[in-house]
Amino acid sequence: MRMTFLDACLYSLTGMLVVFFALVLLMCIIKLMTAVGDAAQKRKTPAANKIPAPESDGERFVIRQTGPMAPGTAGEVKLYDTDPRTAAMLMAIVANETQTPLNELRFLSIKEVKE
Amino acid sequence: MSIMETLGRLAQTSGFYMLAFSWRQLVMIVVACVLLYLGLVKKFEPLLLVGIAFGMLLTNLPGSEMYHPELWDAYIAGQLRLTDIIHDGGLLDILYIGVKSGLYPSLIFMGVGAMTDFGPLLANPKSLLLGAAAQLGIFAAFLMAIGIFGFDPNVAASIGIIGGADGPTAIWLTSKLAPDYLAPIAIAAYSYMALIPLIQPPVMRLLTTKEEREIKMEQLRPVSKKQKILFPIVVTIFVCLLLPSVAPLLGCLMLGNLFKESGLTDRLSDTAQNAMMNIVTIFLSTSVGATAVADRFLNPRTLFIIVLGLIAFEFATVGGLLLGKLMCKLSGGKINPLIGSAGVSAVPMAARVSQLEGARANPSNFLLMHAMGPNVAGVIGSAVAAGFLLAVFGG
Numbered sequence: 395m396r397m398t399f400l401d402a403c404l405y406s407l408t409g410m411l412v413v414f415f416a417l418v419l420l421m422c423i424i425k426l427m428t429a430v431g432d433a434a435q436k437r438k439t440p441a442a443n444k445i446p447a448p449e450s451d452g453e454r455f456v457i458r459q460t461g462p463m464a465p466g467t468a469g470e471v472k473l474y475d476t477d478p479r480t481a482a483m484l485m486a487i488v489a490n491e492t493q494t495p496l497n498e499l500r501f502l503s504i505k506e507v508k509e
Numbered sequence: 510m511s512i513m514e515t516l517g518r519l520a521q522t523s524g525f526y527m528l529a530f531s532w533r534q535l536v537m538i539v540v541a542c543v544l545l546y547l548g549l550v551k552k553f554e555p556l557l558l559v560g561i562a563f564g565m566l567l568t569n570l571p572g573s574e575m576y577h578p579e580l581w582d583a584y585i586a587g588q589l590r591l592t593d594i595i596h597d598g599g600l601l602d603i604l605y606i607g608v609k610s611g612l613y614p615s616l617i618f619m620g621v622g623a624m625t626d627f628g629p630l631l632a633n634p635k636s637l638l639l640g641a642a643a644q645l646g647i648f649a650a651f652l653m654a655i656g657i658f659g660f661d662p663n664v665a666a667s668i669g670i671i672g673g674a675d676g677p678t679a680i681w682l683t684s685k686l687a688p689d690y691l692a693p694i695a696i697a698a699y700s701y702m703a704l705i706p707l708i709q710p711p712v713m714r715l716l717t718t719k720e721e722r723e724i725k726m727e728q729l730r731p732v733s734k735k736q737k738i739l740f741p742i743v744v745t746i747f748v749c750l751l752l753p754s755v756a757p758l759l760g761c762l763m764l765g766n767l768f769k770e771s772g773l774t775d776r777l778s779d780t781a782q783n784a785m786m787n788i789v790t791i792f793l794s795t796s797v798g799a800t801a802v803a804d805r806f807l808n809p810r811t812l813f814i815i816v817l818g819l820i821a822f823e824f825a826t827v828g829g830l831l832l833g834k835l836m837c838k839l840s841g842g843k844i845n846p847l848i849g850s851a852g853v854s855a856v857p858m859a860a861r862v863s864q865l866e867g868a869r870a871n872p873s874n875f876l877l878m879h880a881m882g883p884n885v886a887g888v889i890g891s892a893v894a895a896g897f898l899l900a901v902f903g904g
Binding site: 396397399402403405406407408409410412413414415416417418419420421423424425427428431435 | 630631634635637638640641644645647648649651652655656661662665733735736739740743744747748751752886889890893894897898901
């Protein structure tokens with residue numbers, strides 16, 4: 395069976411359209427799934443349980459615990475001259491270096507040592 | 510019979526004697542050894558290339574009688590049944606039944622599904638568009654195979670699928686549309702997949718500016734377990750209803766992924782991605798290599814296929830990058846176009862290339878997870894393209 399170049403162009407165009415159609419359809423389905431999932435999650439989570447953004451009073455970050463604590467948590471940690479991102483990294487490093495799961499460690503405070 | 514006569518007859522039945530009258534088989538043995546070198550020393554997709562090359566070596570040893578292309582010709586012509594092939598065929602004929610029936614590529618896809626995390630795709634569904642755009646290579650090579658090299662449409666479709674950069678899909682489609690070309694197409698597909706770190710970067714740098722390559726993308730949103738479990742079920746229902754011919758490949762891919770994500774079938778997931786995958790890879794690679802018999806493989810058309818395969822890969826990269834650039838413009842510079850080139854499938858090599866190029870432009874750039882979205886979308890995209898080509902040219 396031989397095919398003219400024009401026919402081949404038409405088949406190629408149709409093929410690309412079919413591929414795009416299938417994947418765009420999938421994209422819409424995923425977006426729908428996400429929207430439904432998010433809506434269901436919002437209904438489940440009361441507004442009071444939202445984690446507040448950390449407040450800063452210049453040198454010290456204070457993270458206030460307003461809702462119920464997460465399972466396995468060891469409480470609050472006080473941060474002095476340390477932003478939450480750096481604190482999270484330090485905690486991960488300590489857990490890794492000591493080969494101890496993070497939920498078995500208790501950090502009371504983290505303070506930058508200035509020399 | 511004298512001892513000399515016996516020795517003379519023994520010599521005449523030896524492969525060395527037969528090889529003296531068959532330069533083509535000698536050339537194929539050299540080609541097999543070169544491929545073994547590429548697999549073992551240069552580490553070009555060794556898990557597959559070593560098996561393919563060894564299958565090629567076995568099938569071209571005169572007198573080994575391990576694979577009989579004439580039996581398969583008769584089977585395709587309807588003159589033989591599979592039971593006849595089992596009865597009269599060699600070891601590699603029997604293994605080849607799994608290729609011919611589409612069993613091995615589908616089982617490999619199940620293993621791939623069990624190893625794939627669709628999380629980055631679910632976190633950024635627009636990745637699917639990049640996976641679709643990168644299928645441009647398939648249709649560009651198809652067009653050239655017909656327009657320039659004069660291949661039949663079914664062979665051109667099989668050559669085009671090399672651009673999907675997905676070995677099992679290429680083998681699956683070619684075994685159905687153009688079985689005589691299975692060996693060169695499989696070798697081209699796997700060789701170019703191994704060469705992606707060399708093939709893609711020049712095109713990536715050519716089509717993007719330094720500013721575009723430096724773009725840092727926002728962190729992906731977390732994806733819930735429920736979404737990950739629902740995804741394979743939903744994809745199977747919608748895509749297989751849309752294009753039923755793709756069901757064996759996509760169904761197995763999604764089944765493997767469901768084993769992984771459900772959390773209740775860990776043993777099955779482990780088997781699919783390890784033991785089963787390894788066993789099927791051995792059968793698939795050796796039987797595909799066995800189809801490279803001298804009088805069919807040593808043909809100028811094999812060279813055309815190798816050239817078209819490279820063109821297919823380049824166009825696939827271009828397709829993904831161009832849509833990536835468009836999405837970059839439309840998003841106000843939030844999308845790094847380099848992730849578009851990962852839409853060519855070849856998981857995870859193409860995503861790694863996007864990461865490396867992004868990091869080269871800006872060392873603090875981490876594109877890997879962003880590129881994994883188009884990368885796994887490319888797997889789905891190439892399976893859909895293969896389903897389309899089979900539906901059109903398989904009749």
